[in-house]
Amino acid sequence: MTKLRVGVVGVGHIGSNHARLYAEQSVAEFTAIYDTDRAKAEQLAAAHGVRASASLAEFIEQVDAASIATPTNSHFEVARQLLERGKHALIEKPIAESPIEATQLAQMAAERQVVLQVGHVERFNPVLSALEARLTHPRFIEAHRLSPYPNRSTDIGVVLDLMIHDLEIILHLVRSPVQTVDAVGVPVLSRGEDIANARIRFENGCVANITSSRISPERMRKIRVFQEDAYLSLDYQSQTGEIFRRTPTGITREEVEIERDEPLKRQLASFIECAATGRAPKVSGFEATAALELAVDITQRIDAARQTQ
DSSP states (O other), X not given: OOOOEEEEEOOSHHHHHHHHHHHHOSSSEEEEEEOSSHHHHHHHHHHHTOEEOSSHHHHHHTOSEEEEOSOGGGHHHHHHHHHHTTOEEEXXXXXXXXXXXXXXXXXXXXXXXXXXXXXXXXXXSHHHHHHHHHOSOEEEEEEEEEOOXXXXXXXXXXXXXXXXXXXXXXXXXXXXXXXXXEEEEEOSSSSSOSEEEXXXXXXXXXXXXXXXXXXXXXXXXXXXXXXXXXXXXXXTTTTEEEEEEEETTEEEEEEOOOOOOOHHHHHHHHHHHHHHHOOOOSSBHHHXXXXXXXXXXXXXXXXXXXHTO
């Protein structure tokens, strides 16, 4: 059976990690890299023993499936060309600049019966699997995602850069329409907001409070879920967690057993499997579009509030 040919478009910080992991796996053939910075592409291609394509068109001829790790404003055009040629695509989040573009990509993939997966990598964190196994009926969710200033992805604000991870996860966990959204955000080092908070109420009564910052001196990626029978506290970064339960004799605490692994490695392995078998990805174009729509709504509310100040 012929192996799936995989490649990477865009080999900056994130794309170079995709290349590293494609080179390490054995179930697919890593064949090509493309970047508008030809010198960077050639250097990384030489390190992994693959070809640095001279153009996107040439790259498309050399792969069956590809990761797209370019700046957000180019996601739509790069993905469109791949999908039109019947190639499977894994697009780094956010899927596109606008929900309109995102919907078009999702529909294009569905029409051509190719896999479109979006890189909401936290969905592949073993912590989330542990949470899903213990989830019953969440009533309140609190998420914190903090990091130092990245000096990359600054073409978008922190909501589209970081918070969108938590928005996609919360939509997945709650599975109820959004009823109301309150949001606040402040730009510090960027044109867009660098710190933001959103409070989302869902129609089923669940409330989510989400804080994201890319000007923090510390790194933090945590989620806390309160439900009728328990309180779960999980750390994506350290891949640890604990659960508190109410019992007739009081509150019990136990550590959550989590088998640690690299989320990006799991994500790429899943993408290769989906592309090879036709199985639906964990985060499809349509699910990523829903997260993008909510993130854009929050961003617009923050911008509107700033303009009235």
